Amino acid sequence: MELxxxxxxxxxxxxxxxxxxxxxxxxxxxxxxxxGVGGKFEAGExxxxxxxxxxxxxxxxxxxxxxxxxxVDFFCPPWPAERMHxxxxxxxxxxxxxxxxxxxxxxxxxxxxxxxxxxGDKIFFDLLAKNEPFFHLELHYDKDVLVRACLNGRDLCR
Numbered sequence: 001m002e003l004x005x006x007x008x009x010x011x012x013x014x015x016x017x018x019x020x021x022x023x024x025x026x027x028x029x030x031x032x033x034x035x036g037v038g039g040k041f042e043a044g045e046x047x048x049x050x051x052x053x054x055x056x057x058x059x060x061x062x063x064x065x066x067x068x069x070x071x072v073d074f075f076c077p078p079w080p081a082e083r084m085h086x087x088x089x090x091x092x093x094x095x096x097x098x099x100x101x102x103x104x105x106x107x108x109x110x111x112x113x114x115x116x117x118x119x120g121d122k123i124f125f126d127l128l129a130k131n132e133p134f135f136h137l138e139l140h141y142d143k144d145v146l147v148r149a150c151l152n153g154r155d156l157c158r
Contacts, residue, residue: 003073003083007038007051010128011061012090016106018059019115020099034107034115037099038084047085055089059104060097063089070135072124076143088128119146123156 011018019034039054041047047068055063066089074082096104107115109129113122120139127135140148149156 002081004080005041005047005050006082006084007041007047007054007087008036008072008084009038009051009055009063009066009087009089010036011055011059011063011092012088012109013106015110016108017112018096019105019107019112020058020101021103021105032116034112034117035121037104038087047087051085051087055092056094058099058101059094061092061094063087063092065089065091068134069128070124070132070137072120073136073138074120074141075139076141086124118144120149123149123151127151 018037020037021032021034037055037058038051039058041050042053045053048066051066052063055061066087069086069088072084072086074084098104109125112125118139118141120137120141123139124135124137127137136152138148138150139146147157
């Protein structure tokens with residue numbers, strides 16, 4: 001099965017993540033959820049090039065030293081299967097601007113899990129908080145319900 005290649009980026013500052021509240025697009029698997037910024041690879045891009053471009057396009061900010069933290073395979077029929085390349089970054093420049101895909105807001109890291117986020121995102125936020133080495137997370141959903149999660153090939157639901 002071919003996976004749609006995307007990036008997901010979390011900018012960090014002062015104990016907060018820059019979150020995007022996805023409220024502006026009608027046909028959106030992330031409608032009304034809070035996520036990081038990112039998007040689909042363009043022709044010829046690798047994960048880093050896509051992450052740099054998407055952050056710049058959606059926020060006006062330029063990541064200076066992004067960290068490639070892991071890959072998250074996301075399965076949520078009827079949406080296409082997706083491989084998200086996950087980045088974080090504490091070193092960035094520029095002036096933040098409005099995003100046409102939703103509302104950007106800095107959110108304290110300890111408050112993120114109380115927002116409407118995907119259940120599986122809580123798993124990778126925990127891995128990020130523990131400074132886990134590069135990881136592969138597989139998340140399977142039935143609508144908004146997480147039905148299976150595997151970390152580095154190990155089933156987390158057992």
